[in-house]
Amino acid sequence: MTCQETIAILADYLEGECGPEMLADLERHLADCAPCRAYLATYKRTRELTEQVGRVEMPEEMRRRLRQFLLDTLAKGEGPS
Numbered sequence: 001m002t003c004q005e006t007i008a009i010l011a012d013y014l015e016g017e018c019g020p021e022m023l024a025d026l027e028r029h030l031a032d033c034a035p036c037r038a039y040l041a042t043y044k045r046t047r048e049l050t051e052q053v054g055r056v057e058m059p060e061e062m063r064r065r066l067r068q069f070l071l072d073t074l075a076k077g078e079g080p081s
Contacts, residue, residue, distance in 0.1 A: 001029040006036050010043050 006029050012018050013026055030037050058066075
């Protein structure tokens, strides 16, 4: 398993959604890869902190304006490439 593959499945790993073979591959990779272990620790901490932050609802007027802005931007072909 590569570092890129490891990073791609971290969410599934933390949710307990990896199959036994993938889990074994991931754990082998983590055992040998300090940068991925550090990334995993940071990723876990980020998830913990975002769960602690209360969700703030966007006011309806702002939501409407954002939606219109995005539609206008996409219609002009200025969206992400």
